[in-house]
Every structure is written in structure tokens, then in C-alpha cells.
Amino acid sequence: MHIAVMSFFIVCLLVYIWSTDVCAPCYIEISCEPDLDSIGSRVAVRTKTTGLQYATWMKDPAFPEDSKIYTLTGPVKGWIDVNQVKEYANEDDFKNETPSNTYTFPDFEMGGRDQVVYDRRVYGQQEHSNTLVEYHLDTGVKRTLELTGAGYNDECRYDPGGYSSIDFAVDELGLWVIYGDYGNNCRMKLSKINPDDFTIEQTWTMSWSTIGLGNAFMICGKLYVVDSSWFMPGSSTKYIKNTFDTKTGQAETLPSNKITFSIHSWMSSLSYNMNERKLYSWDYESGTRYQNRYPLTFNA
Numbered sequence: 001m002h003i004a005v006m007s008f009f010i011v012c013l014l015v016y017i018w019s020t021d022v023c024a025p026c027y028i029e030i031s032c033e034p035d036l037d038s039i040g041s042r043v044a045v046r047t048k049t050t051g052l053q054y055a056t057w058m059k060d061p062a063f064p065e066d067s068k069i070y071t072l073t074g075p076v077k078g079w080i081d082v083n084q085v086k087e088y089a090n091e092d093d094f095k096n097e098t099p100s101n102t103y104t105f106p107d108f109e110m111g112g113r114d115q116v117v118y119d120r121r122v123y124g125q126q127e128h129s130n131t132l133v134e135y136h137l138d139t140g141v142k143r144t145l146e147l148t149g150a151g152y153n154d155e156c157r158y159d160p161g162g163y164s165s166i167d168f169a170v171d172e173l174g175l176w177v178i179y180g181d182y183g184n185n186c187r188m189k190l191s192k193i194n195p196d197d198f199t200i201e202q203t204w205t206m207s208w209s210t211i212g213l214g215n216a217f218m219i220c221g222k223l224y225v226v227d228s229s230w231f232m233p234g235s236s237t238k239y240i241k242n243t244f245d246t247k248t249g250q251a252e253t254l255p256s257n258k259i260t261f262s263i264h265s266w267m268s269s270l271s272y273n274m275n276e277r278k279l280y281s282w283d284y285e286s287g288t289r290y291q292n293r294y295p296l297t298f299n300a
Contacts, residue, residue, distance in 0.1 A: 032220035039261035040295035048289040054268035062119035064275035069094040070117045082110040113269045114167040125166040156180025171218040180210035215270040221246045229267045
């Protein structure tokens with residue numbers, strides 16, 4: 001009898017272990033803050049006078065305790081023929097340009113400057129197409145998803161270009177892609193992606209076009225759109241021009257003095273790190289490449 005009870009207990013324990021994803025990333029439970037109130041002064045993490053002028057850098061938000069930093073690079077300009085991911089063990093290695101790993105895509109390149117690394121997977125657009133790509137850094141497994149109707153290359157691009165038509169984002173609610181509908185005057189669209197099966201869960205269409213806008217990011221299911229990505233004569237100040245809340249369906253156009261921040265000359269990428277509650281940007285001015293962070297504050 002005791003043996004039968006013990007056997008039953010062991011079976012139950014094994015079922016519990018097998019049903020628990022012990023290899024899943026250690027997510028920190030983050031409650032969504034109220035709306036974004038302000039963007040603070042930029043802090044340069046790394047400055048360079050050589051290398052790619054326009055690219056992107058990030059951490060993997062699925063592993064909040066991990067200090068690894070990633071950059072995506074190509075042999076020419078950073079927005080075409082993107083074929084490598086450089087992984088840095090920590091911020092010091094990133095500053096000193098000593099990567100611990102370099103991953104090369106085996107049979108494809110990505111285009112654009114707004115890729116993300118999420119749960120050890122790289123998400124971007126396959127070059128010269130509106131096909132989305134997921135590439136697993138550890139297994140090398142590649143999956144694709146056609147983003148039907150999306151502009152690509154410099155169709156429906158952000159201002160001032162650089163194959164910026166398809167923009168990935170990660171926030172507290174998961175993985176997103178922002179793009180322009182080429183057949184509908186480049187009206188901005190936002191789609192929620194399910195990373196488990198790499199499918200589109202839901203799509204929202206904005207009332208504004210992607211053309212002439214700067215960049216965008218997501219925080220707690222809310223879209224924030226920047227007015228422009230590059231330096232206008234007489235002012236380096238940018239601002240959040242449009243927002244859209246996927247939870248309420250409410251869109252808003254903000255005044256130019258409500259949420260502002262300063263850039264150098266051409267901000268090629270901008271993304272949100274949900275664990276640090278900061279924005280990451282790759283900026284360029286007069287031969288210097290800046291990898292910046294911006295602290296954020298939220299409404300009380």
C-alpha cells in the first residue's frame with residue numbers, strides 16, 4: 001500500500017515537472033505603468049568614429065537579469081545585407097567592441113534598422129521583401145511569415161529612409177510589428193505577433209501614414225510615434241506626435257511640446273527596454289556614432 005502511494009506521488013511529481021517549462025526565460029512580472037509622461041536626457045553608452053552609421057542595438061527583454069547586448073550588422077551600410085548578430089557579454093565588452101559571439105545568417109539577409117532580439121530569437125524582415133523572419137540564435141532554426149500588403153525597402157518608409165518600412169517592437173505584452181499599408185496610402189498598421197507559432201494575432205490600422213514620421217515604439221500595448229528621425233535646422237528636438245492604445249482603441253495626436261527629447265542628427269533606430277524602462281537609440285552626427293539610452297517617467 002505504501003509502495004502504491006509512493007508510486008502515485010512520484011508519477012504526479014513527474015507530470016508536474018514535464019508540464020512545467022523549466023527552460024523558459026525567467027521573466028520578471030512587470031505591471032504596466034500609467035501612460036508615458038516624459039523622456040529624459042540621453043546618456044551615451046558608446047561613441048564611435050568608425051563603423052556603421054546606421055544600425056540598432058538592444059538587450060533581450062526575455063532575460064531581465066542577463067547583461068548581454070546585441071547589435072545587427074551588415075558589410076556596407078547597416079540597413080542592407082544585414083547578415084550578422086554580434087553578442088557582447090556585458091556593457092564593458094560592448095564599449096570595447098569585443099563580442100563574445102558572432103552569429104551569421106546562413107542563407108538570407110535582413111533589411112532595415114529596426115530588428116529585435118526576443119527570447120534568443122532575432123526578428124526582422126527578409127531583405128527586399130515584406131516577409132518577416134524569425135531566426136533562433138541557438139538552434140539556427142528559421143521561420144518566415146508574409147506580412148501581406150506591407151511596404152518594404154523604401155516604400156512607406158520612416159523619414160528619412162534607410163529601408164525603414166517595417167519596424168519590430170517588444171513590450172510588456174509581447175512582440176509587435178509596425179508598418180505601412182502600401183495599397184492604402186501607407187496608412188500605418190500595428191500587428192501583434194504570437195511568437196509561439198509565428199502568426200499574426202490581431203491588426204490595427206491608424207488614421208495616419210508612416211511617410212514622414214520618425215520611428216515608433218510600444219509600451220504596455222500603447223503605440224508611441226515620433227514626429228521625425230532626423231535633425232531639422234535650428235532644432236534637434238523631437239516629440240511624440242501620435243499615440244494609439246490597443247486596449248481602448250483610442251488614438252491621439254499630441255502637441256509638439258508635450259513629450260519631447262533631443263537627438264544628434266539622424267536617429268536610425270529607437271526601441272523600448274521594458275526591464276530598464278528606458279529607450280535605446282542609435283544616432284549619428286558629424287562622423288560620430290552614438291548608442292544612447294533615455295530614461296522615462298510615467299504619469300502618477
